[in-house]
Amino acid sequence: MHSFHVVTLALVAPTHAFKGGFSWTRQWYPLAFSKVTDRSVPHRLELLGEPLVLWYDGVNEAWCAMIDACPHRLAPLSEGRIDEKGAIECPYHGWAFESDGRCTRVPQGVDPLDPKLLSKCGGTSYVVAERQGLVWVWGEPLNFSEADPKQLPDEAQIPICEALEDDRFVWIDVSRDMPYSADMLLENVLDSSHVPFTHHQTISKRENAKPLPLVLTETLSADGFSGENRVDGDAGVLKVQGSAPPTRRTERTTVFRAPTYMHHKIRSGGLAGTDAENDFDAGFETWTVAYATPTGPGRCRLFARFPFRFPPPKPRTGLLGKLPSINLPAEVFRRVPTWAQHMGQLKVLDDDNIFLPLQERRVADVGGWKRGYVTPTSADLFVNTYRRWFDAAGPPPHASHAVDYFRGAALDKASLLDRYAQHTKHCTACSGALTNAQRISKACTALLLALGTCTPWAIVGSSHAVLGAASALSTARTVPTALAATCGLIGTLVSRPIGAVTLSALALFAIRQFAQSVAEKLTTGLGEYPPPRNRPEGEGAATELRTVEQGRAR
Numbered sequence: 001m002h003s004f005h006v007v008t009l010a011l012v013a014p015t016h017a018f019k020g021g022f023s024w025t026r027q028w029y030p031l032a033f034s035k036v037t038d039r040s041v042p043h044r045l046e047l048l049g050e051p052l053v054l055w056y057d058g059v060n061e062a063w064c065a066m067i068d069a070c071p072h073r074l075a076p077l078s079e080g081r082i083d084e085k086g087a088i089e090c091p092y093h094g095w096a097f098e099s100d101g102r103c104t105r106v107p108q109g110v111d112p113l114d115p116k117l118l119s120k121c122g123g124t125s126y127v128v129a130e131r132q133g134l135v136w137v138w139g140e141p142l143n144f145s146e147a148d149p150k151q152l153p154d155e156a157q158i159p160i161c162e163a164l165e166d167d168r169f170v171w172i173d174v175s176r177d178m179p180y181s182a183d184m185l186l187e188n189v190l191d192s193s194h195v196p197f198t199h200h201q202t203i204s205k206r207e208n209a210k211p212l213p214l215v216l217t218e219t220l221s222a223d224g225f226s227g228e229n230r231v232d233g234d235a236g237v238l239k240v241q242g243s244a245p246p247t248r249r250t251e252r253t254t255v256f257r258a259p260t261y262m263h264h265k266i267r268s269g270g271l272a273g274t275d276a277e278n279d280f281d282a283g284f285e286t287w288t289v290a291y292a293t294p295t296g297p298g299r300c301r302l303f304a305r306f307p308f309r310f311p312p313p314k315p316r317t318g319l320l321g322k323l324p325s326i327n328l329p330a331e332v333f334r335r336v337p338t339w340a341q342h343m344g345q346l347k348v349l350d351d352d353n354i355f356l357p358l359q360e361r362r363v364a365d366v367g368g369w370k371r372g373y374v375t376p377t378s379a380d381l382f383v384n385t386y387r388r389w390f391d392a393a394g395p396p397p398h399a400s401h402a403v404d405y406f407r408g409a410a411l412d413k414a415s416l417l418d419r420y421a422q423h424t425k426h427c428t429a430c431s432g433a434l435t436n437a438q439r440i441s442k443a444c445t446a447l448l449l450a451l452g453t454c455t456p457w458a459i460v461g462s463s464h465a466v467l468g469a470a471s472a473l474s475t476a477r478t479v480p481t482a483l484a485a486t487c488g489l490i491g492t493l494v495s496r497p498i499g500a501v502t503l504s505a506l507a508l509f510a511i512r513q514f515a516q517s518v519a520e521k522l523t524t525g526l527g528e529y530p531p532p533r534n535r536p537e538g539e540g541a542a543t544e545l546r547t548v549e550q551g552r553a554r
């Protein structure tokens with residue numbers, strides 16, 4: 001056991017002291033994906049244990065955020081409404097506030113022309129920005145009456161994803177409230193070696209597991225670190241670790257930008273042995289991007305983005321060359337409905353959600369990662385380096401009044417896999433799809449009942465013709481006549497009322513099953529539990545033992 005710890009320390013980067021400490025509050029944090037957040041109502045969210053109200057001011061076309069407590073008597077503003085002027089109106093006595101927290105209305109009688117009096121009624125606001133489809137908030141609240149404009153945060157510091165600035169990329173976005181802390185989430189996503197096992201037969205398989213020769217290309221600092229995975233193998237769609245022999249030169253790089261952002265980037269050149277071998281624009285490129293917003297103790301909000309760039313279409317010749325060039329995989333990808341993309345991603349996230357909260361509590365119970373983890377291979381380099389960053393930065397300064405889910409949260413499977421509470425209720429695409437699926441299911445049930453009442457009539461109306469066709473079949477003596485009689489019977493069944501009733505019932509039943517399945521998958525992951533990795537049967541055994549030396553191989 002002791003020697004493992006010696007190896008662990010040898011594999012991680014040297015410690016760099018954080019000069020001047022690390023500020024968790026003077027940072028930009030994503031709060032929501034703009035496209036799937038309902039603009040017609042205010043939302044109660046959290047940042048560092050502080051409840052915030054987020055709303056969209058349609059008049060000034062801007063997202064706004066304040067502490068979710070009215071300055072009058074501390075009622076939650078998120079239970080109010082957005083008024084005609086785009087201000088948030090308190091549900092209790094109707095005071096209204098603009099984006100900078102300024103109070104603009106006190107219906108009980110403060111003179112609206114007395115700015116001195118009104119200034120006493122203002123609330124605490126946050127600076128909000130929208131970049132790359134995300135709503136960002138600066139972690140330090142702002143009291144508008146005391147704010148120094150020079151102290152306003154710089155939007156250039158927002159940790160954007162470079163791939164999204166390139167219009168050759170298409171991508172999937174998904175967010176989810178996770179029942180574990182932001183550091184646990186980042187540690188998990190930085191660790192590619194869990195993918196073949198945790199996500200066996202969802203996005204990878206056990207056979208893909210292999211030693212990961214990870215190296216740092218930028219040493220640890222307060223800003224984060226960068227590294228590279230020097231494993232051989234092709235990059236495929238969502239394949240984090242290649243298993244095939246390399247037919248393309250493939251680069252795998254990883255970046256962590258403190259405190260919330262990380263990405264893995266995999267890109268391949270053209271086919272080996274061709275002129276395009278080192279041309280990364282000719283190959284496939286995929287990113288896994290994760291932002292982890294520390295919402296409170298024992299919980300965080302994940303913003304995952306998966307940008308893809310497909311190889312450019314091959315040049316066409318002749319008549320086809322005159323047609324406009326389209327990248328077919330990218331076009332197909334763009335047309336998958338958002339709710340269907342989210343449904344798939346929720347299943348993948350369930351794979352980790354079911355055990356990471358238990359692991360996180362165990363790490364705390366044993367006195368932290370340094371005491372609890374045994375990490376003898378280079379596959380854990382990024383995990384260890386991230387942990388060293390986290391130790392140096394110190395834990396996020398959650399508000400003292402924050403609800404502590406770390407020790408108080410329910411850890412039963414239904415709670416951990418509660419897709420509705422963790423995602424669907426915040427996502428307009430999925431909540432809309434859920435409502436539609438429930439309506440379709442009810443409509444199909446009603447139509448099936450109505451068809452049931454028609455069945456006796458359909459039987460009576462069809463019986464004469466059906467009996468005739470059946471009797472022709474029963475008297476057929478040769479194969480050709482039997483075949484002809486069978487076709488006749490099928491034709492009679494389909495063309496008579498009984499056939500129409502039966503086919504309609506089958507179609508309605510199939511549609512209802514599909515709608516119910518969508519509704520369930522947007523509500524809970526329990527129906528898909530246990531995941532394929534738990535099942536003893538089937539393919540995918542990781543049979544080959546790996547030595548520590550192999551694990552370190554470069």
Ligand code: FES
Pocket residue numbers: 070071072073074075090091092093094095
């Ligand atoms: S508590 Fe908000 S107006 Fe009274």
Ligand SMILES: [Fe+2]
Pocket residue numbers: 036338339342423424427428429430431
């Ligand atoms: Fe969704």
